Amino acid sequence: MIIPVRRFAVTCALGTLGVALAACGAPGTPHAARPGHPASASAAPSRPPTLAPGPAGLTPVFKNGPRTPDKTVALTFDADMTADQGARAAAGEHFDNPKLIATLRGFKVPATVFMTGRWADEYPEEARDIGQDPQFEVANHSYSHYAFKDDCYGLPTMPEDKMRADVERAYAAFKKAGVPHAMPYFRFPGGCYDRTALRALSAVGVTAVQWDVVSGDAFATDADAVARQVLEGVRPGSVVVMHCTRSAAPATEKALRTIIPELREQGYRFVKVSELIGRAAGRHR
Template sequence: MRIGRRTVLGLGMAGLVGCAPSPSPSASGSSSAVPSSSVVPTAGASSSAPTPRPQPSSVPSPSPSTLPVPGRDELIARYDGIAPTAWGLEIDGVVLRSQDDRVVLTFDACGGKKGSGYDSDLIEALRRLQVPATLFLNLRWIDANPAVARELAADPLFEIANHGTAHRPLSVTGAEAYGITGTTSVGEAYDEVMGGHARIVELTGSAPLWFRSGTAHVDDVAVRLVTDLGQRVVNFDVNADGGATFNPAQVASALAAVRPGSISIGHFNRPGSGTAAGVAEALPRLLDGGVTFARLRDAVVA
């Protein structure tokens, strides 16, 4: 499925990341995710009785690989000189959907001068409704919000994932997305992944299972590198907030488009955006319509 076919509101008028410029994205390649075969009711579905609010999944979480993680020099030797053949959001090896009917909400915290805020209203809405989510934290955001990062890491409703070190597109050739130059070599790609990785290990006591690059753009060599480092690249099939540029009605409309197995992207580093209000409006309708939610680790095999 290519980006032009996504069920996402206003994708052409807004970017994907809350601290990047916003030209229309492009992508190539295909999803390796497993599609769902059944449909659950979505927003607006009628119900003859109140629907119990789903709780975080009790399915045992997958364990990170016990294989040794290769070092920087080893990966440079392995991939240096290999030219990428694909670049974008939807390429082989990138997770775009969950592996069952549950919907996965993911929210990025990008960091930097324009992206180090904390949307407590959004997090409180998720807690109030007991809707689990996976939070992708950038190293810069963690450094700007250490106490909040520790609080979120201690909350079992949330899973903490890796959003990189300097919020750069992940490339081995310096490919660009939204005017942001990607990492320019295998060594720089390793540093972008592992700087964030190390801090998340400090926060949670375990290695993150998932990685999303700044701007969500990757090349195919970088995807292989991330996999070798014991993580999987995760993107999405529903863009919930257009890089924190959507108003509440647009966010609610975008989330109404989720289907069984969808993974959505939003942002919680932009307080005052329309994300929190739109999520708070959409989630009760989705829950009443029978939609269930899970963290990535409960709905995707790492």
């Protein structure tokens, strides 16, 4: 999701994230073990938590976790790449940000990465590296990064009858790249959705994820301003939306080096989105 660098009120049209799970992998599939990480293929985790369907069976929407005194916060990162940006990548534009991932690892901060399938096709080794690291969880940000609603920051619009297939194609791309356990969470490109989009994805059987803190990192060059906006917005149970795309969010990695120590100083514990959803659904982990 790419949004302009400005603070704005979170609305249904621009602030909601959706979730979809394709049949390419059951939610309970264990992480694959890999060198340097403690994950074990023999340890089967429980099914990732999701919310019950909304009214009329629509895809349910999650915005933030419980406002409990234990002060948890989830940092989420969009790995954006639109389907038609291959030529730009071939010309040298960087839609990845390995330094940001390394910084999260250095600080031992768990995070949720909302990845487009096109990004996984372009950077399969990085997708696999993130997806096989138990510190992170990979969620779906569509395959094409086309909008699921009209008038969404100039993005091409995905036809209603193609929405579900686009989400499933992203899960197939993750599986092809070697991500063993993509989560049943989906973020709408641009954060734009409506009832039609929620209905189109309802058959996939997943939870939509919202955020309550906009980092303002998209196209930002002032890392201090990004850090300040996050620190001013975070509350217990917050979901922060950021980006891990060098070309579209060049200041994010530097901002994290301020955000993480400051939130820890304030007593916050970093968690993945799945933990917040589990708490909201009554599953304490």
